Every structure is written in C-alpha cells, then in structure tokens.
Amino acid sequence: MPVTTKHRNIGGTVEAIHVADNSQLPAGFRPEFCRLPKPGTLCPWTGLSRSKMWQLLETAPIKTVCLRRPGAAKGARLVHLESLLNYLHGQAETLVAP
Secondary structure (H helix, E strand, O other): OOEEEEEEEEOOEEEEEEEEOOOOOOOOOOOOEEEOOOOOEEOOOOOOEHHHHHHHHHHOOOOEEEEOOOOOOOOEEEEEHHHHHHHHHHHOOOOOOO
16 A cells, blocks of 8 residues: 655644555445554554554454464454444544534
8 A cells, every 4th residue: 555644733843644545445445454554654544543553452442353373473463443443433522613
C-alpha cells in the first residue's frame, strides 16, 4: 500500500505523519483483520497511531490474534477490525452546539 505524508500542527510545531493510501482498494472494502501500523504511520482504517492502538489493545475488549511459528519469539499481531471499530463507536460522543 503506498504511503502519503501529511502534516499536523501540535502546540505550534508541525509534525509529519505518514498515512497508508487505501485508494487502490475496491470501494467499500474493509478487511476482517488488519495489522498494526508501522511506527510513524497511522492506521488507514481508524487514523490511530501504533502506540495508541497498543494502549487500546491492552485495556479495551478488542480481539486480536498473534500469528507465529511454534517456538518463535516474534509474530504478526492482527487486530479484528470490527471489534476495534465497535469499541470506538461505543466511545463516541455527540456534541451539542450551544
């Protein structure tokens, strides 16, 4: 997936953010599982950073699976996208304008 660079202003400083480009996927496509974004990039489905996703995975009821060979120290952590999105929707607030 190609990566584009965007910038955001945080406290008067500009920070570069790398975002995966989903434009080559079919319209309406959403995978059942997704990988954690690479360091310095945002998740293309939620806009969350890798560190924020790890924080949520440690505290929220979000399904994940770790794929690794028997005896291996490392593997690939996949996040069940629907459970992540359901959690985020449950945290949503409706702001009422004064």
